[in-house]
Amino acid sequence: MSVNIKNSSSFNKLQKRIRREAGKAVIDFNMIEEGDHIMVCLSGGKDSYAMLDTLLYLQKVAPISFTLVAVNLDQKQPGFPEEVLPNYLQGLGIDYKIVEEDTYTIVKDKIPEGKTTCSLCSRLRRGILYRVAQELGATKIALGHHRDDILETLFLNMFYGGKLKSMPPKLVSDDGSNIVIRPLAYCKESDIEKYARHMAFPIIPCNLCGSQENLQRKNIKLMLQDWQKRFPGRIESMFTALQNIAPSHLLDKSLYDFSDLRTKEGGESQGDTAFDPIDIPLSFNNEQQGIEDMESQESIAIVELK
Ligand code: SF4
Numbered sequence: 264m265s266v267n268i269k270n271s272s273s274f275n276k277l278q279k280r281i282r283r284e285a286g287k288a289v290i291d292f293n294m295i296e297e298g299d300h301i302m303v304c305l306s307g308g309k310d311s312y313a314m315l316d317t318l319l320y321l322q323k324v325a326p327i328s329f330t331l332v333a334v335n336l337d338q339k340q341p342g343f344p345e346e347v348l349p350n351y352l353q354g355l356g357i358d359y360k361i362v363e364e365d366t367y368t369i370v371k372d373k374i375p376e377g378k379t380t381c382s383l384c385s386r387l388r389r390g391i392l393y394r395v396a397q398e399l400g401a402t403k404i405a406l407g408h409h410r411d412d413i414l415e416t417l418f419l420n421m422f423y424g425g426k427l428k429s430m431p432p433k434l435v436s437d438d439g440s441n442i443v444i445r446p447l448a449y450c451k452e453s454d455i456e457k458y459a460r461h462m463a464f465p466i467i468p469c470n471l472c473g474s475q476e477n478l479q480r481k482n483i484k485l486m487l488q489d490w491q492k493r494f495p496g497r498i499e500s501m502f503t504a505l506q507n508i509a510p511s512h513l514l515d516k517s518l519y520d521f522s523d524l525r526t527k528e529g530g531e532s533q534g535d536t537a538f539d540p541i542d543i544p545l546s547f548n549n550e551q552q553g554i555e556d557m558e559s560q561e562s563i564a565i566v567e568l569k
Contacts, residue, residue: 274461277454280454281455282317282320282321284450285314285317285447286321288449289321289446291432292432292433293433294403294432294446295321295329295444297327298402300332300399300400301329301331301332301401301403301405301444302399302401303331303405304334304335304336304392305334305335305359306336306407307469308466308469309455309456309458309466310408310452312459312462312464313407313447313455313464314406314407314446314447316462317446317447318331318405319357330358332357332399333352333359333360334361335348335359335360335361336388337361337363337364338364338365338366338367338472339364339366339367339368340367340471340472341367342471343467347465351464351465362395364387366391370383370472379474379477389436389437390438393438393440396441397440403442403443403444404436405446406444407445407447408445408448409450409452410448410449411451412452413429413430413445413448413502414429414487414502415480416428416430418487419480422479427515430445430448432444432446
C-alpha cells in the first residue's frame with residue numbers, strides 16, 4: 264500500500280512541500296555553509312528520519328558542498344532494537360556512527376522511582392552529542408524539531424517559565440562550542456507524520472525507557488490542535504507572529520529603550536494605536552464570535568495544565 268501512495272501525486276506534493284519548506288528555512292537562517300560537516304542526530308523517531316532524508320536531498324541539489332554524518336546515541340534502554348538504525352543507514356550508504364552510552368542506568372540510579380526522568384536523561388544526551396560533534400569535527404549539529412515543537416515550546420515557556428521564548432532554527436549550543444540547526448523548523452508535524460508513514464521509516468518507539476510522556480507538553484499539543492480544529496489558520500498565524508516581533512510593543516526593557524523614548528517627526532512605523540480598540544485582522548473575523556467563549560475556555564485550559 265505504501266508503494267502506491269509513494270507514487271501518487273499527493274505524495275509528490277507532500278515531499279515537495281517538506282523539501283521546499285526545509286530549503287527555505289536553511290536559506291532564511293543561513294543554516295548550511297560551504298564546507299560544513301553536519302552531524303545529523305537520528306533518534307529513530309519520525310522527525311529525525313524525515314530530517315535526514317530531506318538533508319540528503321538538499322545535499323544533492325544545493326549549489327554548495329557539505330557533508331553529512333548520521334549519529335545515533337544508543338542509551339541502552341531495555342529493548343532498544345540495536346540493528347534497526349545500522350541496517351537502515353547501511354542501506355542508504357551514508358556515513359554514520361552509533362554511540363553507545365548507558366545513560367539509562369545513570370538515570371535510573373539517580374532519579375527516585377515515579378519521578379520524571381526526562382530532564383536528566385536529555386541533559387546527559389545533550390552533553391554526549393556535543394562531545395561527539397567535536398570528536399567528529401562537525402561544524403553543525405542538526406536536530407529534527409519542527410514547527411509544532413517550536414510553538415509548543417513557546418507556550419510551555421510562557422505558561423510555566425514566564426518567558427516569551429521558543430526553539431530557534433539556529434543557535435549556539437549552551438556549552439558555546441557547537442552550532443545547532445533545525446532544518447525542519449518550517450515543516451508541519453502532520454506533514455512529517457504522513458511522510459514518515461509513506462516512506463515506511465523503521466520507527467523506534469520513544470517510550471522504551473518507560474518514562475511518562477511530558478504531560479505539560481502533551482496538554483499544550485492538545486490545546487493547539489483544538490484551536491486549529493476550531494479556528495483553522497490559527498497555528499499559521501501564531502507561527503508567522505514569531506517572525507514578526509515588535510519589541511516596542513512589548514514590555515521587555517532590555518529589548519527596547521522605553522526610558523529614553525522621545526517624540527518623533529513623521530510618527531512611528533509600528534503605529535500609534537494607543538487609544539484605538541485592538542484590531543482583529545479581517546482574516547480572523549470568523550473568530551470574533553468565539554472570542555469571549557475562547558477567553559473563558561483558555562483560562563480553564565491553563566488552570567488544567569497547572
Ligand atoms: S522519554 Fe525516556 S529516553 Fe526520552 S528523554 Fe525521557 S527519559 Fe530519556
